[in-house]
Amino acid sequence: MTVVLGIETSCDETGVGLVRDGVLLGDALSSSMDEHVRFGGVVPEIAARAHVSALVPCVRAALDNARLTLDDVGAVAVTAGPGLATALHVGVGAAKAYAQALGVPLYAVHHLAGHAAADTLAHGELPPRSVVLIVSGGHTSLLLVRDLVRDPVVHLSDTVDDAAGEAFDKVARILGLPYPGGPAIDRAARAGDPTAVAFPRPLTGRNDPPLGFSFSGLKTAVARHVESAHAAGRELAVADVAASFQEAVADTLTRKAIRACREHDVSTLVVVGGVAANSRVRALAEQRCAEAGIELRVPPPRLCTDNGAMIAAVGDLLVRSGARSSATGLSVQPSIELTWAQLDPTAHEPVLA
Incomplete structure (x- = not known):
């Protein structure tokens, strides 16, 4: 069985993992997050420099954690897109050197396929559909997934503007909460009333795309509620x-996810990505899946x-499926859409006899 070294540098986290036969x-x-706080968001050049400093120490730490050496590594996987170009180049360059x-x-791996695969480390193989x-x-999408590495991924919907996580960051800034906004809002919300303000549920009208996402209007x-409170001299709750x-x-995400499962006759919903760590998203997804008779799979927050x-x-998964390796001349693809888990067109061509 092959030990796979995985490298992730698409944004502000330098991540290294070692997996063999589905086991972490x-x-x-x-993370370089603390270096970005004063800017209220990720600065690509700062992130790239942080990856350069952290990558080799992270590889060593992961190997020590697994009680392995580089000699035990039988394959290397790396995020080649999407993400910040400068950050991706650091990871891809290092992965090429190690390989x-x-x-x-x-x-070469698609970042979003990685999020989907993360659940397999906690709950085993994904079901056939x-x-x-x-x-x-940066992403809010509903996907129909069959075999994650053998079949193309079908996009059921993608956000038309702000992703959910991006909206959390922007709303946190409006409320004077720290960056990153997701954890800050989650903490603040514990002392609040979720029915206090009747905020809209985006794209849930009769003529809206039933599976579509949009968070800019929310x-x-x-922002308008906060401005109104300040203008009236009211203390903002x-x-x-x-x-x-x-x-x-949470209501919008889970409502549309359940609808996607019903429309496509799927009995398993997998919720992944940074916002999947949000306590209310997890709780409401669990409640609605239980009511609908749908199995819910969410990886642990980490x-x-x-x-x-x-x-x-x-x-x-690619190694165990017998996939051919990516070309040595592979480059980063900062804005590539998820269609295949492996980002190398030649890898999906049939092997000639």
């Missing part, structure tokens, strides 16, 4: 606004945010 052997994570030095195959809801800082509704906004997001284990998990 060890991982390590370094060449070790004489092992290299697999599932709906995957990916909710993160963010604007929060931050906890209530945070709870009401969070409820609107596997929801960007990490190297999820990339190693995709690499492990």
Whole structure:
């Protein structure tokens, strides 16, 4: 059985993981988030420099955690897109170097496929057909997934503007809460009333696309509520606004995810990505799946945010499926849509006899 080294550097987390036969052997994570706080968002050049400093120490830490050495590694998988170009180049360059030095195959992986694969590390193989809801800082999508590495992924919907995680960050800034916004709003909402403010549920009207997502208008509704309170001289109930906004997001996400499962006759919903760590999203998804008779799979919070284990998990699936390795000249693809888990067109061509 092959030990796969996974490398993730698509944004501000440097992640390294080691997976063999569906089992996470060890991982390590370094975040440059604290360096971005004063800017209110991720600065690509700062993130890239942080990856350069953290990547080799993370590889060593993951190997130590797994009680392995580089000699035990039989394949390397790396996020080649989507993400910040400068950050992706660091990971891809390192992965090429490790693969060449070790004489092992290299697999270029789609970041979002990694999020879907993260659940396999907690709950085993995905069923033959599932709906995957990916909710993160840059992506909000409903996907129909069959075999994650053998079949193309079908997009049922994608957000038309702000992703859910992006909306959390922007609303947190409006409310004077710290970056990153997701955890800050989750904490503030615990003391608030989710029914205090009747924020809209985006794209839930009769003529709206039933599975579509849009969070820009919801963010604007929060901004207008805050402006109105200030203009009237009222004290802003931050906890209530945070709870009401969070409820609107969770309600919209889970309502549409359940509908996607019913429309496509799927009995398993997988919720992944950074926003899947949100307590209200998890609780409401659990409640609605139970009511609908749908199995819910959500990775533990530490596997929801960007990490190297999820990339190693995709690499492990590719190795076990017999996929051909990616071309040594592969490059980053910062804006590539998820169609295949492996980002190398030649890898999907049939092998000639």
